[in-house]
Amino acid sequence: MGWPWMVRQPKSWAWMQGQFARMAALGDVGAQSFYGHLLLFRGQGLGAREEGLRLLRLAAVAGDHKAAYQVGVQSLTGDTRHAGDAQEAARYWSQAAEAGHPLAARKLGELYRSGGPGLAPDEAQAERYEARARQLGL
Numbered sequence: 572m573g574w575p576w577m578v579r580q581p582k583s584w585a586w587m588q589g590q591f592a593r594m595a596a597l598g599d600v601g602a603q604s605f606y607g608h609l610l611l612f613r614g615q616g617l618g619a620r621e622e623g624l625r626l627l628r629l630a631a632v633a634g635d636h637k638a639a640y641q642v643g644v645q646s647l648t649g650d651t652r653h654a655g656d657a658q659e660a661a662r663y664w665s666q667a668a669e670a671g672h673p674l675a676a677r678k679l680g681e682l683y684r685s686g687g688p689g690l691a692p693d694e695a696q697a698e699r700y701e702a703r704a705r706q707l708g709l
Contacts, residue, residue: 595626604630604638611641631663636670639663643675647687657687668700673707676700 577583588609594602603626610623624645630638643663649655661682667675680701686692 600630600633600635603627603633604635607638608641611645631666634670636667636672636675639667639670640672640675640678643667643678647682655688657682657690660687661690665700668703668707671707673704673709676704676707677709680704 578587588606591602591606591609595606607623607626607630610619611627612623614620614623624642627638627642627645631642640663643660646656646663647660661679664675664679664682668679677700680697680699680703682690683693683697683700
């Protein structure tokens, strides 16, 4: 049952977004992560995307491993204003992998195996994170 019906109602959805925005502004890490993901993927315009990334960075710094994974993905991808940064991606993915995020461990293993913008390949680190991904179930 649950509440999926509620998110399909425009007024209810707008109310929920307002509540998450308020909680995120008050420093709630879970709200920062959820609302950051929401703005990043469903927000309207560049301003919403930037605010989503800002909230995700705050949540990642506070220890949210899902936010750290997503910030790593966005860091490596880059956008029209920022080039991809493999070192920043590795830093966030490392945080997420150590917290138990299996995809972060896999991506980090791949990144260290092939290298990236500003990051030289490192076989030892690649093996370490690939083993961590296997340990976490991938």
